[in-house]
Amino acid sequence: MIKCNIMIVGVGGQGTLLASRILGKLASDKNLDCKLSEVHGMAQRGGSVVTFVKMGEKIHSPIIDEGEADIILSFEKLEAVRYINYLKKGGTVIVNTQQIYPMPVITGKCPYPTDILSEIENTCKVIKLDALKIAEEIKNPKSVNVVMIGKLAKTMDISFEDIKKAVESTVPQKTLEGNLEALKRGYNL
């Protein structure tokens, strides 16, 4: 975990910012250098959103360029594919298989490409999970982001204690219990 470029992608409103801040906390707990780059403003209104998380000994640019992400953590199926050109060759995509229809699909202009993940499965490693289903099972549909962080931590070989500590000091106190449950479920999938 010494040097890692993680790209968190999803749909505005899905909680990508909180997810990146948890990782930022993790990096600072581990005494790593870290930079996060966020999207605010216009794009947050239900548009496609991207957050960069970079950690390592010394980080210069907060941006992850095309071909440079070690991991893409996608909160939505289509979005995982939209940014595939940012993934390093041999990189990993962790994807929530939830489908959120974009406007062209809503208005019937084009269909939602349900089978789209098959387009990338032969070029990279794809880990799929239904994070919305898990979040709903624990009666906390808003915790999709933390379920995803759990899965990411496990994939990156981060200990549960470490990621738990980062979550504890990032999420609001009143949502802590639900979020820790979500983290556990994502981690132990």
Next chain:
Amino acid sequence: MKKLLLGNQGIAQGAYEAGVKVATAYPGTPSTEITENIAKFNEIYAEWAPNEKVALEVAIGASIAGARSIVSMKHVGVNVAADPLFTYAYCGVNAGLVLVCCDDPGMHSSQNEQDSRYYAISAHVPMLEPSDSNEAKEFTKLAFEISEKYDTPVMLRMTTRVSHSQSFVECLERKEIPLKEYKKDITKYAMMPAMARGRRVAVKEREEKLLKDCNDLKINIAEYKGKTGVICAGDTYSYVKEALSDVSVLKLGMVNPLPEKLIKEFCLKCDKIYIVEEMEPVIENAVKKLGINCIGKEVFPVQGEIFPSLIKEKITGEKTDKISSVEVPQRPPVMCAGCPHRGVFYVLSKLKLTVTGDIGCYTLGAQPPLSAVDTVICMGASVGVNHGFIKANPQFSKNSVAVIGDSTFVHSGITGLIDAVYNKGKTTLIILDNSTTGMTGHQNHPATGLTIRNEQTHCLNLKDVCIACGAKKVDEVHSFDIEKIESLIKEHLSYDGVSVIIAKEPCALLNKKMKEKVYFVNDKCVNCRACMKLGCPALQITDGKVEVNKELCTDCGLCGKLCKFGALTEVDR
């Protein structure tokens, strides 16, 4: 203590440490979080002003009265604040004044891509440009020192990536700075021709002094390594460091004035010079003017952002190996489910009116399927542009309206309304009052009756304002009452004079509680798809049929109102 902070939070921390007493702003992406975070420090008086011009004027007042003050805005805000800026640059300061301006290369959330370095040059004020959050903090403090030492307001330039990236900041204690004494001095603070001529001389002297001193400023740094030299500043410095390891780099912390002596020295030690800067060739032109050969905009674009991969490719010829992209449907930003603006735009679209629009969440009404907006220029422009439309062609009084948000109306729509009334116009203005500044993330403004710290204050009554401006016909309506909205619009279009409709309903995101009821498509649906014209993200086509997405539905009821077949009805969630 070391903390991971946004560049904008770094500025807030810097203002705190620098003993700033007054902070003002009008929100605007990517600058908004600066003042939101300053407001968390009880030691600093903070306010949202109705617009950037007033924000700067308040900061100027505080500076003259003897308190360090900071004012923040997005790049286009400087256009609004330019008038006081250009003249306060003549006055110089009593206590330090820093204007933070956030540029938006790539136009992530803006209507243009102007380069505010030209403002610093033409207003004759020094400008600093940090490249990460710790520098944002340090440069803020330094900006106050320069402001007081050279008797000038100072601009601090940020860009979206520096404002909205987090990196570690060393947080220190605040240093209280006592109020400076205010001494009446009309030769310095009352700018009329005789005084201003004197100050113009002082401005020139200070500029010459700075031009000399900036060569030794510790934020202009030359790092020597190899015969290829790169000159850069701000965000591009971090990109250059990421992309290239064996080049010499001149990092400019001050971008106006430029350290000419240092630049010459640097270039003498290199065989080939590249200038890496986003937007306009400001540094490049200055370097060329010194008679130095350099490569800049021949290889780097004037539009958009310049990332490490491009820098690497243009300077070393190396390309990153990458997976090819896959075509997927676009996902543009949309008006939220339950957005109170939607009903009004549905009616405007149905009536096929020409709509002069404005800037805010409702700008999204320009996109399909609503496609209800014809023009978007700048904040407040809807009213004046509509008035001009009708003056050019009186026919437009019958089939065009102006649409503006509540925050935008207070920002700069009021003067347009006064103009339309004064000049016997026929404009119909619709104010979309969602009780917040929505687009920039929900800030209070004068018509919300709450301050930046959520304290109760006088609530500006928009209806009273419109009447006071001279609009004789002003009606208020509930934003989801589309029948009434339609009849009111028709009535107002036939009214002979300036009139205003205020559509009121709080932003859907202000009420986060899930509603107990949701809409549902029952078996009366004939699949006519009339409801799809709303462009509501909670209505979708699944297997060829309309369906309500329960997660998103806010029970606003618009779809039910326009379905002629009674196919959309309320049910328990």
